[in-house]
Amino acid sequence: MENKNILIGDYLGTIEEFVPGDGTYAEEGKIYASNMGKLILDRENHIAKVDGKFPLQLKNGQVVFGEVLDLRKNSVTVIVRKLRGFKGDVDIKTGLFISNISDEYIEKPQDAFAIGDIVKGIVIKVNAGLVDISTKGNLGVVKAFCRRCRSPLIKSPKFPALLLCPCCGNKEKRKIAIDYGNVAEL
Numbered sequence: 001m002e003n004k005n006i007l008i009g010d011y012l013g014t015i016e017e018f019v020p021g022d023g024t025y026a027e028e029g030k031i032y033a034s035n036m037g038k039l040i041l042d043r044e045n046h047i048a049k050v051d052g053k054f055p056l057q058l059k060n061g062q063v064v065f066g067e068v069l070d071l072r073k074n075s076v077t078v079i080v081r082k083l084r085g086f087k088g089d090v091d092i093k094t095g096l097f098i099s100n101i102s103d104e105y106i107e108k109p110q111d112a113f114a115i116g117d118i119v120k121g122i123v124i125k126v127n128a129g130l131v132d133i134s135t136k137g138n139l140g141v142v143k144a145f146c147r148r149c150r151s152p153l154i155k156s157p158k159f160p161a162l163l164l165c166p167c168c169g170n171k172e173k174r175k176i177a178i179d180y181g182n183v184a185e186l
């Protein structure tokens, strides 16, 4: 497989054999290509990487971190900046439909997110360059800022559905991820 052209999602090896390097990501102990290009296996340092300058593409099941760019009536635009298991920065526009925000009924996206929030989501559909993500279950906002004073919000010890502003005391509602404020990728 070495020096062959690798496609995104190709299986490259296990994490027992190699450390996932640039252009790769690890999922359940296996290393896959996140770039198209040439596979380079650095046997001395046990690093597998894919050397390519091709644009990264998302695939179903990938965990993503992105910034809320726009809130519309039925959907949210999220610019994905980081991927789980991929060290580099990315810049990919994705859509989050209101029905994919939560397992509970959400009346309008403004009840779950604000512009500038950082959300953790999962890719559920990739079709002709359009990517849909979901924040159902344990996913959702991992970092948010006060609408009044822009300070970072913290989890409310009393009310699990609310975030608190430690500076001005503002309380805000979000679709909060289980690991709010505690995400290694950010």
Ligand SMILES: [Zn+2]
Pocket: 146, 147, 148, 149, 150, 151, 165, 166, 167, 168, 169, 170
């Ligand atoms: Zn505030």
